[in-house]
Amino acid sequence: MTRVLVIDDEPQIVRALVINLKARKYEVDAAHDGATALRLAAARHPDVVVLDLGLPDMDGVEVIKGLRGWTRVPILVLSARHSSDEKVEALDAGADDYVTKPFGMDELLARLRAAVRRAEPAGGEEEDVIVETAEFTVDLAAKKVDRGGRDVRLTPTEWHLLEVLVRNTGRLVGQRQLLQEVWGPSYGTETNYLRVYMAQLRRKLEADPSHPKHFITEPGMGYRFER
Amino acid sequence: MTRVLVIDDEPQIVRALVINLKARKYEVDAAHDGATALRLAAARHPDVVVLDLGLPDMDGVEVIKGLRGWTRVPILVLSARHSSDEKVEALDAGADDYVTKPFGMDELLARLRAAVRRAEPAGGEEEDVIVETAEFTVDLAAKKVDRGGRDVRLTPTEWHLLEVLVRNTGRLVGQRQLLQEVWGPSYGTETNYLRVYMAQLRRKLEADPSHPKHFITEPGMGYRFER
DNA sequence: GGGGCGCGTCAGGGTTGCGTCAAGGACGCC
DNA sequence: GGCGTCCTTGACGCAACCCTGACGCGCCCC
Numbered sequence: 001m002t003r004v005l006v007i008d009d010e011p012q013i014v015r016a017l018v019i020n021l022k023a024r025k026y027e028v029d030a031a032h033d034g035a036t037a038l039r040l041a042a043a044r045h046p047d048v049v050v051l052d053l054g055l056p057d058m059d060g061v062e063v064i065k066g067l068r069g070w071t072r073v074p075i076l077v078l079s080a081r082h083s084s085d086e087k088v089e090a091l092d093a094g095a096d097d098y099v100t101k102p103f104g105m106d107e108l109l110a111r112l113r114a115a116v117r118r119a120e121p122a123g124g125e126e127e128d129v130i131v132e133t134a135e136f137t138v139d140l141a142a143k144k145v146d147r148g149g150r151d152v153r154l155t156p157t158e159w160h161l162l163e164v165l166v167r168n169t170g171r172l173v174g175q176r177q178l179l180q181e182v183w184g185p186s187y188g189t190e191t192n193y194l195r196v197y198m199a200q201l202r203r204k205l206e207a208d209p210s211h212p213k214h215f216i217t218e219p220g221m222g223y224r225f226e227r
Numbered sequence: 228m229t230r231v232l233v234i235d236d237e238p239q240i241v242r243a244l245v246i247n248l249k250a251r252k253y254e255v256d257a258a259h260d261g262a263t264a265l266r267l268a269a270a271r272h273p274d275v276v277v278l279d280l281g282l283p284d285m286d287g288v289e290v291i292k293g294l295r296g297w298t299r300v301p302i303l304v305l306s307a308r309h310s311s312d313e314k315v316e317a318l319d320a321g322a323d324d325y326v327t328k329p330f331g332m333d334e335l336l337a338r339l340r341a342a343v344r345r346a347e348p349a350g351g352e353e354e355d356v357i358v359e360t361a362e363f364t365v366d367l368a369a370k371k372v373d374r375g376g377r378d379v380r381l382t383p384t385e386w387h388l389l390e391v392l393v394r395n396t397g398r399l400v401g402q403r404q405l406l407q408e409v410w411g412p413s414y415g416t417e418t419n420y421l422r423v424y425m426a427q428l429r430r431k432l433e434a435d436p437s438h439p440k441h442f443i444t445e446p447g448m449g450y451r452f453e454r
Numbered sequence: 455g456g457g458g459c460g461c462g463t464c465a466g467g468g469t470t471g472c473g474t475c476a477a478g479g480a481c482g483c484c
Numbered sequence: 485g486g487c488g489t490c491c492t493t494g495a496c497g498c499a500a501c502c503c504t505g506a507c508g509c510g511c512c513c514c
Contacts, residue, residue: 098334142399217462459512464507472499479491
């Protein structure tokens with residue numbers, strides 16, 4: 001869940017923000033002055049900060065600088081000041097966005113989403129899916145198979161077949177499903193393809209290809225990969 | 228130098244932006260419609276995009292989506308529309324900021340700086356920008372390749388290709404991904420480019436170009452850089 | 455006990471993909 | 485305006501991959 005830190009000394013603004021954010025499943029912390037804000041930020045590590053520049057105890061720009069000293073968390077500034085200088089100062093101090101009051105809640109939330117989105121890791125869906133067995137190791141992200149310290153060379157079809165099986169580790173994968181995922185939706189009965197390529201996978205990966213321990217045949221149904 | 232792509236169909240706005248940006252040592256490209264914009268973005272790989280939503284040939288949001296299909300470059304939207312819905316739509320489509328016309332040049336430049344700043348590599352300190360192999364050393368930050376104490380001269384395309392591969396050291400990079408990252412999103416099947424440039428990289432960097440140890444071909448799938 | 459079915463294995467041939475070379479053309483620099 | 489660099493494009497040989505058919509074996513059902 002995304003954690004938001006709201007910093008504003010006007011209770012009604014804080015209330016409105018908190019209600020709207022919580023309704024959208026954000027986790028919300030609130031602070032009414034700069035000192036509390038800096039303490040909360042350090043303690044809670046929010047994913048995004050909404051900061052009103054007009055605080056009772058310190059200048060909002062100082063809060064920005066205080067945060068930027070140790071974190072790159074997105075900072076969305078709220079302010080009643082429309083002056084261009086104020087905006088430039090806040091942005092150059094390290095703010096990510098600047099919204100003037102009164103603001104539309106929809107717009108603020110959209111800007112918040114934008115700020116959170118671009119803070120996400122660049123890779124996107126980089127799950128390091130690595131599956132190990134006693135004989136070999138499959139790295140799905142790098143498309144690599146290691147066996148006894150040496151890379152095993154797989155052809156595209158072999159790799160594709162292995163990938164489908166490994167993503168369903170422990171589950172039976174029907175022959176029709178295998179054929180359609182690897183060879184395309186118009187295939188479904190050419191089980192001889194499967195036999196040939198399963199044999200090649202076993203030859204390259206199994207310790208004893210004629211008695212496979214990982215690529216298991218379920219006669220009449222399909223194949224199963226076991227670690 | 229930071230490269231900016233300005234997209235607007237009003238000549239006076241473009242002129243004002245170009246003059247102000249160039250005065251501040253930005254490198255500027257300009258486009259007057261969406262199609263040109265997408266083409267220029269692919270060809271020039273700007274560091275930040277300034278986009279007017281009101282274009283003659285296509286909806287500005289479509290331009291955003293077209294860019295977001297293959298790049299995370301910061302997009303700063305300009306628009307005459309003040310409506311909240313427009314802002315939300317553009318921001319949710321992938322824009323980073325939204326400025327309504329008329330705008331103050333100081334503010335726009337400050338928002339531009341903020342967008343560029345946060346797009347910079349997160350690490351800040353020396354990350355793994357230097358990759359060493361037995362034969363050569365690649366310095367991603369300095370854009371330099373050293374081999375046996377001497378700089379290796381690489382053309383822009385060669386360098387770009389090398390950069391993508393090195394940033395994915397050990398991982399397989401698909402030919403489609405390579406083509407799109409180096410030549411732009413409209414490429415994906417011109418694998419002969421890859422063959423030519425991989426050969427040039429190997430000739431310049433491998434000890435034995437005909438038996439590459441670092442730039443490895445995975446037939447039918449792509450290429451992999453190994454240290 | 456015999457036949458049928460499904461699976462594993464092997465080898466050959468068509469096709470695809472890769473590496474290499476060279477020439478044409480665009481672009482920028484002097 | 486000439487020159488050089490870089491990108492693009494085509495052709496060609498070769499290796500690897502994918503498909504295909506044939507054969508043997510074990511299991512199940514009749």
